[in-house]
Amino acid sequence: MLSPGLxxxxxxxxxxxxxxVYVPLALVFVNSFNTDNTFGWPPPGFTLHxxxxxxxxxxxxxxxxxxxxxxxAATVVALLLGTLAxxxxxxxxxxxxxxxxxxIILPIALPGVVxxxxxxxxxxxILGIDLSLWTVVIAHATFCIVTVFNNVQxxxxxxxxxxxxxxxxxxxxxWTTFRLITFPMLRSALLAGALLSxxxxxxxxxxxxxxxxxxxxxxxxxxxxxxxRPNQAPVVNVVAAVLxxxxxxxxxxxQRLSGSGTEGMTGAR
Amino acid sequence: MPPMLWLGxxxxxxxxxxxxxxxxxxxxxxxxxxxxxTLENFQDLFRVDVYxxxxxxxxxxxxxxxxxxxxxxxxxxxxxxKVASPRAQRLLVIAVLMPLWASYLVKAxxxxxxxxxxxxxxxxxxxxxxxxxxxxxxxxxxxxSYLWLPYMILPVYAGLERVPxxxxxxxxxxxxxxxxxxxxxxxxxxxxxFVAGSIFTFSxxxxxxxxxxxxxxxxxxxGNVVYDNQGAANNLPFAAAVATVPIxxxxxxxAAARRTGALExx
Numbered sequence: 386m387l388s389p390g391l392x393x394x395x396x397x398x399x400x401x402x403x404x405x406v407y408v409p410l411a412l413v414f415v416n417s418f419n420t421d422n423t424f425g426w427p428p429p430g431f432t433l434h435x436x437x438x439x440x441x442x443x444x445x446x447x448x449x450x451x452x453x454x455x456x457x458a459a460t461v462v463a464l465l466l467g468t469l470a471x472x473x474x475x476x477x478x479x480x481x482x483x484x485x486x487x488x489i490i491l492p493i494a495l496p497g498v499v500x501x502x503x504x505x506x507x508x509x510x511i512l513g514i515d516l517s518l519w520t521v522v523i524a525h526a527t528f529c530i531v532t533v534f535n536n537v538q539x540x541x542x543x544x545x546x547x548x549x550x551x552x553x554x555x556x557x558x559x560w561t562t563f564r565l566i567t568f569p570m571l572r573s574a575l576l577a578g579a580l581l582s583x584x585x586x587x588x589x590x591x592x593x594x595x596x597x598x599x600x601x602x603x604x605x606x607x608x609x610x611x612x613x614r615p616n617q618a619p620v621v622n623v624v625a626a627v628l629x630x631x632x633x634x635x636x637x638x639x640q641r642l643s644g645s646g647t648e649g650m651t652g653a654r
Numbered sequence: 655m656p657p658m659l660w661l662g663x664x665x666x667x668x669x670x671x672x673x674x675x676x677x678x679x680x681x682x683x684x685x686x687x688x689x690x691x692t693l694e695n696f697q698d699l700f701r702v703d704v705y706x707x708x709x710x711x712x713x714x715x716x717x718x719x720x721x722x723x724x725x726x727x728x729x730x731x732x733x734x735x736k737v738a739s740p741r742a743q744r745l746l747v748i749a750v751l752m753p754l755w756a757s758y759l760v761k762a763x764x765x766x767x768x769x770x771x772x773x774x775x776x777x778x779x780x781x782x783x784x785x786x787x788x789x790x791x792x793x794x795x796x797x798x799s800y801l802w803l804p805y806m807i808l809p810v811y812a813g814l815e816r817v818p819x820x821x822x823x824x825x826x827x828x829x830x831x832x833x834x835x836x837x838x839x840x841x842x843x844x845x846x847x848f849v850a851g852s853i854f855t856f857s858x859x860x861x862x863x864x865x866x867x868x869x870x871x872x873x874x875x876x877g878n879v880v881y882d883n884q885g886a887a888n889n890l891p892f893a894a895a896v897a898t899v900p901i902x903x904x905x906x907x908x909a910a911a912r913r914t915g916a917l918e919x920x
Contacts (some may be wrong), residue, residue: 387736388831390832391833394729394793395732396737398729402730402803404750405800406750406753407753407767409764409767410764412764412768423716424770426772427777465656466656469656469657470658473655473657473658487908488662489657489663491661491665492665494853494857496877497861497877498880498881499672499861502666502880502894504898506886506890507664507668507671523664530657570814570887588758590864594881605757608759608763609759622767625757632753632756633755635755636748636751640748653875
């Protein structure tokens with residue numbers, strides 16, 4: 386095994402890296418109470434004023450609602466397509482297994498500017514469609530498929546096909562088997578995939594800036610546009626602090642869901 | 655199969671259309687895209703010094719960020735996988751996952767605060783007579799490394815988990831010290847996991863332009879060039895030509911990664 390000295394240094398490095406990870410996030414949180422609107426450090430005083438202003442901000446509220454709608458729509462599409470892809474790949478041992486896997490990873494493996502520009506060019510130059518929230522949903526769904534696919538496929542690999550075969554042997558049709566066996570078997574994998582997909586879409590900005598019309602503001606776009614405006618900066622900071630707090634929610638859900646939270650949480654951004 | 659139609663036709667179609675558009679040109683006066691074949695965009699891309707510099711800078715930063723993340727991820731992943739108690743392991747996984755769910759923009763924004771002229775870094779540096787390094791290439795590298803670190807930690811952790819603990823004992827029994835075991839047994843076995851993580855760190859850096867805008871000052875990466883040339887008023891064919899650079903680099907990277915068996919670990 387590893388020597389005690391090495392174990393101790395690993396523990397120390399882990400601690401340092403975690404500090405490196407959490408200090409900036411803590412800073413956002415503390416600065417949301419900073420009375421100085423240029424965030425001088427250390428803060429000269431603390432106030433709840435910015436939280437109040439942010440709460441009243443119509444722009445932030447609208448953007449939040451837009452993001453939620455886009456993320457839900459993209460997630461629904463990703464759930465459908467991701468599940469179908471995993472099911473199709475499972476039953477058929479057709480030639481292109483690797484090709485399909487690669488195709489599903491590609492939208493997330495290729496840089497965001499590429500996917501974004503490809504969609505923008507496809508919609509506007511080639512198809513002559515105006516950009517809207519729908520074009521954003523289509524683009525988001527494309528890179529969200531992988532999250533559902535990965536989770537569902539992992540579940541299939543773990544559980545095999547024997548339950549479904551038993552169901553069919555006992556006389557259940559395809560649909561009954563899907564309803565009573567396959568779907569319950571997949572439920573938590575689908576939830577994990579949906580959660581990841583929602584988070585991915587909710588947070589996405591690069592592809593979004595390429596596929597949204599100038600009027601459409603998702604929350605990340607709203608933050609980005611207000612980031613550089615000095616009088617809006619404290620409000621942006623509060624929104625950022627809220628997002629940091631809320632990032633604990635999916636983690637909590639994932640823990641409740643899978644017990645370990647690692648399956649499907651790795652490997653997808 | 656609908657998913658294959660969506661991905662195969664819509665997405666690959668869009669990528670193909672992007673390549674085709676990069677061979678078209680834009681009328682300088684009307685701003686209309688002219689569907690006439692030309693290699694002009696690529697000639698500009700290779701001939702103009704600025705673009706060459708930006709290309710190499712982007713690839714360089716992507717490589718640097720990948721190395722930094724790999725170096726930071728290894729000890730923490732090893733600690734999580736092989737040293738921590740099951741309870742600590744669970745908590746650490748959560749501690750690493752948490753920031754992954756925190757908004758990308760918020761994290762980049764957080765570093766804008768860290769590096770600001772009177773921010774915490776300046777405050778810590780002041781007693782030593784130093785300043786904050788400010789916004790630029792350094793801040794960009796730190797921020798990007800920070801942003802993508804969890805994408806490296808998680809696959810490496812998963813990879814190290816798969817290394818049986820008995821191998822550590824076997825290696826020790828055969829007389830290897832801890833360091834020797836790490837170098838000769840653990841690292842080679844975890845290598846595909848590092849490659850899997852590096853696909854994310856590399857690709858995400860290649861395609862980023864937002865973080866650069868937030869903490870990079872006037873620094874430009876390929877993503878900025880692509881973004882600045884898109885839209886109706888600009889030069890979409892040229893943007894398309896620039897976007898082929900990350901595509902080619904990433905396809906090369908993925909092809910190399912495949913050989914290590916890393917794609918199965920994604």
